Amino acid sequence: MSEVLTGPVEVVGTGLLGTSVGLALARAGVEVLLTDVSSEHVRTASGLGAGRPRTAEDRPQLVVVAVPPDLLGAVISDALEATAGTDAVVTDVGSVKTRPLVELTGHPEVDRYVGGHPMAGSERSGPLAASAALFDGRPWAISPHTDARPDAVALVTALAERCGAVPVVLEPGEHDRAVARISHVPHLMAALVAGRLADAPGDHLALSGQGVRDVTRVAGGDPTLYGQIVSANAGAVLDLLAEVRARLEEVIGALAVGDREVLEALLAEGVAGTRAIPGKHGGPVRPTRTVFVSVPDHPGELARLFADAGEAGVNIEDVRIDHDPGRPVGLVELVVAETSADHLLGSLESRGWVTHR
Known part of the structure; x- marks a missing residue:
């Protein structure tokens, strides 16, 4: 079994996560095969560039199971059986790692399975919500069980890295x-x-x-x-x-x-x-302060606000927009370093912005 991810990779389930995995791998130049009980989802994901439908002749190096939690154990088992007699590794992107393992108890080829869980998602669902950048910089939990082959663990780790994520190893119960x-x-x-x-x-x-x-x-x-x-x-x-x-x-x-x-x-x-909670880039949390700015509800106003903040030499750490029903403008909350807040307020006010101190 190779520890180097060369492909092809089969993605079973072409919803938000599965299609995003396909898009991320395609971006990295890895061939992707798509499988789903919904042929419409496969067509949509293929049309987005996430891969092509799998054929009977295809031999995947890695299978990524991306189905709802209730189906994980059964579909992982099916994937192991479909690749029996090969070195293909099977992983998943499910949010729970212990229950699928329990359901795989006694499976003769469970050593080719390594659980995974990218910490990325959206309130939206389906292939049209997918993005090649969904995993960029995000943690991707790798949860090997005691019988998992080391080269299988290495291949699933390579998958996370090729998708732009940061692998984090946690045993299933701790995950x-x-x-x-x-x-x-x-x-x-x-x-x-x-x-x-x-x-x-x-x-x-x-x-x-x-x-x-x-x-x-x-x-x-x-x-x-x-x-x-x-x-x-x-x-x-x-x-x-x-x-x-x-x-x-x-x-x-x-x-x-x-x-x-x-x-x-x-x-x-x-x-x-x-x-x-870890701060920016995983470092310690630094003191911040929120600067409130009234922004007219017209095209281009947010861009002007950000440009003026840039001209002030202040980095915006976070931003939120509040549209209260009784206010004719949007209230934008700019989160900046505590030491920069007063300077930003003065600079924005000098440029005609209405701020709230």
């Missing part, structure tokens, strides 16, 4: 605990908060601002898909939900008796958590 913490439980929390808005009175919703949009953004994902994802990782998710429930009960208790010290301690824990 599942990690994604429960940074993805699955946050998604459930966002859904719980967003659910309280569904039947809210209109005058309550009229007060909505960027804060509630930030907290609830991921709740807009496909309920069927995320239901499968969370269910497949139930053990790790339940452990963390128990911790969250305990802290929530502390909040309720503190509010009930007016214990501000306990409440502030819990809020400070949240601040510490936000600061624990």
